[in-house]
Amino acid sequence: MKLYQRPKSLKNVHTHxxxxxxxxxxxxxICEVVDELxxxxxxxxxxxxxxxxxxxxxxxxxxxxxxxxxxxAVATGIKRVHPDKIVLSYQGDGDLAAIGTAExxxxxxxxENITVIFVNNAIYGMTGGQMAPTTLxxxxxxxxxxxxxxxxxxxxxVCELLAQLEGTTYLERTSVNSPLNVMKxxxxxxxxxxLQITNKGFSLIEVLSMCPTNWKKDAIESCNFVKExxxxxxPLGVIKDTTKTK
Amino acid sequence: xxxxxxxKKGNHVIGAAAIEAGCEFYAGYPITPQNExxxxxxxxxxxxxxxxxxxxxxxxxxxxxxxxxxxxxxxMTSSSSPGISLKQEGISYIAGANLPCVIVNMVRGGPGLGNxxxxxxxxxxxxxxxxxxxxxxxxxxxxxxxxxxxxxMKSFDLADKYRIPVMILGxxxxxxxxxxxxxxxxxxxxxxxxxxxxxxxxxxxxxxxxKTLYLTPEDALEKHNLELNVxxxxxxxxxxxxxxxxxxxxxxxxxxxxxxxxxxKNVIESSDKKIGLFRPISLWPFPENALRNLKxxxxxxxxxxxxxxxxxxxxxxxxxxASVDLIARPGGMIPTxxxxxKKIKLMLK
Numbered sequence: 001m002k003l004y005q006r007p008k009s010l011k012n013v014h015t016h017x018x019x020x021x022x023x024x025x026x027x028x029x030i031c032e033v034v035d036e037l038x039x040x041x042x043x044x045x046x047x048x049x050x051x052x053x054x055x056x057x058x059x060x061x062x063x064x065x066x067x068x069x070x071x072x073a074v075a076t077g078i079k080r081v082h083p084d085k086i087v088l089s090y091q092g093d094g095d096l097a098a099i100g101t102a103e104x105x106x107x108x109x110x111x112e113n114i115t116v117i118f119v120n121n122a123i124y125g126m127t128g129g130q131m132a133p134t135t136l137x138x139x140x141x142x143x144x145x146x147x148x149x150x151x152x153x154x155x156x157x158v159c160e161l162l163a164q165l166e167g168t169t170y171l172e173r174t175s176v177n178s179p180l181n182v183m184k185x186x187x188x189x190x191x192x193x194x195l196q197i198t199n200k201g202f203s204l205i206e207v208l209s210m211c212p213t214n215w216k217k218d219a220i221e222s223c224n225f226v227k228e229x230x231x232x233x234x235p236l237g238v239i240k241d242t243t244k245t246k
Numbered sequence: 247x248x249x250x251x252x253x254k255k256g257n258h259v260i261g262a263a264a265i266e267a268g269c270e271f272y273a274g275y276p277i278t279p280q281n282e283x284x285x286x287x288x289x290x291x292x293x294x295x296x297x298x299x300x301x302x303x304x305x306x307x308x309x310x311x312x313x314x315x316x317x318x319x320x321x322m323t324s325s326s327s328p329g330i331s332l333k334q335e336g337i338s339y340i341a342g343a344n345l346p347c348v349i350v351n352m353v354r355g356g357p358g359l360g361n362x363x364x365x366x367x368x369x370x371x372x373x374x375x376x377x378x379x380x381x382x383x384x385x386x387x388x389x390x391x392x393x394x395x396x397x398x399m400k401s402f403d404l405a406d407k408y409r410i411p412v413m414i415l416g417x418x419x420x421x422x423x424x425x426x427x428x429x430x431x432x433x434x435x436x437x438x439x440x441x442x443x444x445x446x447x448x449x450x451x452x453x454x455x456x457k458t459l460y461l462t463p464e465d466a467l468e469k470h471n472l473e474l475n476v477x478x479x480x481x482x483x484x485x486x487x488x489x490x491x492x493x494x495x496x497x498x499x500x501x502x503x504x505x506x507x508x509x510x511k512n513v514i515e516s517s518d519k520k521i522g523l524f525r526p527i528s529l530w531p532f533p534e535n536a537l538r539n540l541k542x543x544x545x546x547x548x549x550x551x552x553x554x555x556x557x558x559x560x561x562x563x564x565x566x567x568a569s570v571d572l573i574a575r576p577g578g579m580i581p582t583x584x585x586x587x588k589k590i591k592l593m594l595k
Contacts, residue, residue, distance in 0.1 A: 040448070041447050041448055041449035042447045042449075043447065043448075044317070044446075046313075056453070061453050062445040062446070062447060062453050062454050063445075063453065063456075064313070064343075064456040064457070065339075065457045065458060065459060066312070066313075066339075067339050070306070070312075070335075070336070073306040073309035073310045073312075074309050074310070074313035074316070075313060076299060077271060077273070077309070077311060077313025077314035078313040078314065078316060078317045080271060080299065080314065081271055081317040082317050082447070085446070085447050102305075102306065103302070103306055106302035
């Protein structure tokens with residue numbers, strides 16, 4: 001019996017992701033769910049500016065790039081034209097919670113029937129480790145060499161922020177720092193896609209992820225950092241679920 | 247709809263033409279003096295069961311258009327100068343991704359907030375690309391409510407034919423003006439290319455990708471830039487739109503586009519000299535060959551900006567012995583017939 005195989009929607013290529021990075025796991029989980037729900041031929045994904053930009057090199061379905069932070073706006077245009085297709089907005093923390101704050105808040109507030117996978121690793125990865133809006137207080141980065149201080153703002157809790165908006169349907173924070181959390185993330189992603197398929201509206205899964213290269217930690221230390229530091233500020237769980245009332 | 251003569255406002259007419267030409271997506275953001283267009287689309291797109299979105303910003307509106315166009319739709323947005331500045335990011339991406347769309351700029355005075363009077367001060371921004379990177383837009387400069395109707399329809403065809411953003415560069419006066427026009431049905435050209443590149447879900451085909459990132463210089467981005475340039479050169483050859491009046495043996499030819507070209511028409515009619523008008527309609531590509539072929543020795547550029555189009559006139563006439571004079575009124579002022587007559591007198595002394 002075959003216990004494990006590469007999802008059909010995931011191309012058989014090496015990724016550009018660093019060892020210990022969470023993006024590869026999250027990419028795979030998306031593809032597993034796409035296969036399971038048999039929606040590959042209906043998928044239109046939007047890859048962000050940042051480490052996720054090469055999504056089209058790995059996902060075997062239609063993909064568009066977007067300008068930095070504008071992914072939810074591009075997703076809105078696509079979904080309004082093709083309401084019967086499954087639209088995925090894949091974004092990192094700099095993209096979604098800094099330069100794209102307006103776009104994510106208003107896409108959420110309009111209740112766009114899309115799925116957002118928000119990868120939160122508390123740092124700008126592709127540009128080389130600058131402070132992100134989700135960087136923890138005291139956390140060092142190339143633009144917070146002495147640690148993040150108060151006058152640089154506080155880590156933004158995106159799920160809690162969006163939970164205030166009537167337009168949002170489902171918001172959950174998960175992590176890929178342990179096998180158990182990977183399984184929970186898979187379940188959350190599946191739920192989000194199912195909600196879109198049944199026209200339930202806007203869902204966002206925030207995934208706490210590792211960036212060993214820019215955190216300057218090894219893979220195990222990085223997984224522990226997510227558990228011991230990040231989860232204190234970004235608690236895991238379902239932040240909002242209106243599907244029972246909607 | 248059959249060749250009916252009606253009295254309508256410029257901004258409304260653009261909306262009517264877009265709907266008639268099968269515009270499948272519109273996103274916009276309020277800004278004066280183009281609000282009537284967004285309002286028209288808010289009503290009529292919905293009545294026609296097509297998507298309309300009032301975006302949270304012009305930045306978002308143009309990126310929605312990016313998405314809609316990537317999805318294969320005929321997509322449109324509109325704004326006025328400060329809002330068009332915000333759209334430049336998205337326009338650069340749309341141009342880089344070879345996506346078609348229509349953008350309307352009802353130009354107002356600048357820089358900054360400027361005012362809300364009509365102006366032509368965004369000529370450089372429109373014809374030089376406006377955003378970052380080596381790219382061009384097709385830019386059309388209509389001068390009547392009738393032309394707003396006709397060229398809005400044509401814009402969708404040009405955008406689809408060349409996979410390029412097309413800008414209608416109007417001015418606030420043109421958008422606000424009420425004028426009679428003849429409505430007519432839209433006939434889609436038969437030879438428009440199929441949008442096989444569009445994102446529609448990969449059923450029965452390999453996945454499509456819409457992108458602007460080409461990381462390596464030598465075999466990727468330069469190649470992409472050169473391919474874009476092949477398209478721009480093709481457009482330059484195929485699309486040079488203009489109108490001429492009385493240019494045969496004219497002592498002096500006035501070059502003007504948009505609203506002010508109508509003032510110039512009055513000047514020509516009332517002048518006792520032999521004055522011609524050369525009116526560029528495509529502002530990019532600028533109709534340089536036709537202008538150069540006029541063989542006139544004296545040109546007067548009249549524009550509602552501080553000497554922007556005059557640069558294209560001089561470039562077109564480069565190497566000839568023609569002289570080029572300029573009347574430039576910025577800030578929402580329209581050059582008057584009197585000041586143009588006065589200038590003609592001086593030039594033909």
